[in-house]
Amino acid sequence: MSITLADARVVTPGGVHEGWITIEDGRFTHIGHGTAPRDGLGLGGRYVVPGFVDIHTHGGAGGSFPSGDPEEARRVVAFHARHGTTTIMASLVTAALPDLARATSALADLCDDGLLAGIHFEGPYIARSRCGAHDPGLLRDPSTAELSELFKAGRGHVRMLTVAAELPGGIDAVRAAVSEGVIAALGHSDATYEQALEAIDAGCTVATHLYNAMRPLHHRDPGPIAALLQDERITVELVNDGVHLHPAMVRLAHTAAGTSRTALITDAMGAAGMGDGVYRLGSMDVEVSGGAARLVQGGAIAGSTLTMDVALRRAVEQVGLTLPEASIMASLTPARVLGLDDRVGSITVGKNADLVVLNEDLTIHSVMHQGAWIPTS
Template sequence: MAHTPVTLTNARVVTPGGVHDGWLRVEDGLVAALGSGEPSPGGESSDVGGAWVVPGMVDTHVHGGAGHAFPDADPEGAGEIIAFNRARGVTSLVGGLVAATPEDTVRQVSVLAELCDAGELAGIYLEGPFIARSKCGAHDPDLLREPDTAEFDRWLAAGRGHVRMITVAPELPGASELIRAAASSGVVAAVGHTEASYEQTLAAFDAGASVATHLYNAMRPLNHRDPGPIAAALGDERVTVELILDNVHVHPGAAGLVFGAAGADRVSLVTDAMSATGLGDGEYTLGDLRVRVSGGEARLVENGAIASSTIVLPQAVRNAVEGLGVGVPEAVRSASSVPAAALGLEGRGRIEAGGRADLVVLDEDLTVRDVMYRGEWVA
C-alpha cells in the first residue's frame, strides 16, 4: 500500500559521502531523494530544525533487553527486544546467542531464523561455544567445546541462511578449519574470548576471520613483547573491531586508542546488551548464569565478572562523541554502516537514494527525538 510521501527539511543528513545539509524525501518506505534549497511540493513536510538525520543504527552484538533474551528462544520475547531497540533508534539487530548444548543451540537458531524470515531480525550471531575456557566471560565454561564443523553445519541448516557471525578462539584445535568453513559458507568468523598469540590471531585472519569480538574484553591483554590479538586486530586493515563503549567494559583512554589506531571506518560500536537493558538494577540471568545489575553495571553473581552491558547503541555514539572527541558522522557510521558492512547486511545502516528509509532524528545533544522504520514513524 502506498504511503503519503514525507519530506524532512532543514536537516543535517549523515550519508556515506559525508554530511548533506538540506532535505530528504521518503516515499513508499524508501529514501526517494536528497536535495538542497526548496523541495518539490507534495505530501507531508517536517522541518527538523537543523537536527541530525542519521541512518537507523545496526547492533550486530546484542543478547537481550526489556526483560527478554534471544537465547530464551521465545518469539514474543524476542519481538519485545526488537521493538524496544527500534523505538530507541536501533532499526536492525543481529540476535546474539551464548554457549549452550548442541541441541539447545539448534533450537535457538531455528526460532531466531523464523524472525529473520519475517524481516524482524537481520541475522543470528553465535558467540561461542568454540571459545577459551580461561576467557569465557559470562559464558558457562561447562558448555564450551572445541570447534566442530559438523556441529556448525547443523546450525547452518537450522538457520536457513540467517547465521551471520560466529566467534572462535583461534588457539583451539580445529579453529582454522572452522574459520575456513564459516568463510566458505558466507558466515563471518570473529576472533574473541581467546588466549591467542599475535601470530595465531594473524593466522586466523589469513584463514578468513574478519572481525574482533568486543576488543580488549575476554582476550589476551596487550603487552609490548606479547602483543596478542589486540595489536593483531588493530594493525590488520581487513579486520573490523567491535567496541563496547559503555565506559564500563573499556576505559575511555583505551577506547580512544582503538579509534586512533583503526579509524572510525573499522570500529563497530556494539552493546553486548542483556535482558536487564531498559529495566534497572536487580538480579537477572544470561543463559543459565545469574547476573546482578547495580548502577547499570552487570556482573556475574558467582565471580563478579563483567556480564554484558545495559546500554542501547545511541548511548555508545554519545560516549564516542562526548568522551572521545569522535566526530558525529564518524561515530554514527561506527554504529550503522560499519557493522552492516562487516556482516554483509545489504541496504542497512546507510542513507542514500533508493535505500531503505530507516532513519533517526537526533537532537543537538544526540538524544533520539524520532525514529522512522521502513518509512513509518515509530517513536
C-alpha cells in the same frame, strides 16, 4: 506514500549539511541542501542520522535472544528500535548444543519475517581462560560436524560465529564457517599474535568486542589485539558504555582502524532498559548495579545495558569523535560487516528509509524504519 523531512541537519559519511530528505515507498529518493522544494515535516534543525545497525545484541527490556522465545525476541527488537537500532542481529551465548539448535531454529523464523538480520553464535567454541560470562561447564573444542548441524538449524540465517581460533579445531571451524558464508569472528580468545594472524589468514574478518575477553596488549607479547587492529581485513567491535572500555581505548582503536573498520555494538543483555536487579544471561545469573552487569558468581562483566543511541552519544561526547564518524561506526560499518550496506547504513538515495532524528544534545527525538515512524515511548 511520500514524505519530505525539511529543516534538518543531515548526517552523511561525507559530513553534515542543512537540508531535506524525501522518502517514497520506504526508500530515500531525494537528499537536498538548503530549503526543501516542497512542504514537508519540519525538524527544527535537528540532526538526522541513519538507523543504527547492531551486530552484537543478546537482549533488552527483560527479553533474551538466547531463550529462543519468539515473543521475547520481538520485545528485544522493539526495545532497541525505540533507541534507534533499525537493523539487529541476535546473538546467542554458550549453551548445550540441543538448546542452541532449538533457539537457532526459532530465531530463524524471525529472520524469515525480516525482524532479525541474522544469528550470531558467541560460544561454545571459546577459551575457558577468557570465557567471561559464559558457562565454563558448557565450553567445548570446535567441531565442524557440530557446526554443520547448527548451521542447518539456522536455514541460512546464521551470519556470525565467534571462535577462539587457538583451540584444537579452531582454524578448521573458521574455514568451515567462511565456506558456508558465515562471518568468522575471533573472540573470547587467548591467542598469541601469531595465532591471531593465522586465524585472519584462514578467514576471520571480525574481532568480537575488541579488548574484552582476550589476551591483553603487552610490549613483548602483543597478542591478538595488535594483530586485529593492524590488519585491514578486520572490523573491530567496541562496547562503548564506559564499563567495558575507557574512552582512551576507544580512541586508540579508532586511530588504528578508522571508522571503516570500527563498529559500535551494544552487547546488551535482557537487563537493558530495566532497573537494577538479578537477571539471566543464558544459564548464568547476572546482577545489575548502577547499569553495570556482572556475574553473581565471580563478578565478570556480563554483557551490558547499553543502547546504540547512548554508544553514539558517548563516542562524540566522551571519546571526542565527530558525529559523522560516530554515525559511520554505528551504522555503515556494521552494515558492511553483514553485507547489507547496499540497503542500510547511510542516508543515500535508493536505500531503505531507516533514520534517527536526534535533538541538539544527541538524544532520541524520533525513529523511522523503512519509511514508517516507530513509537519511541
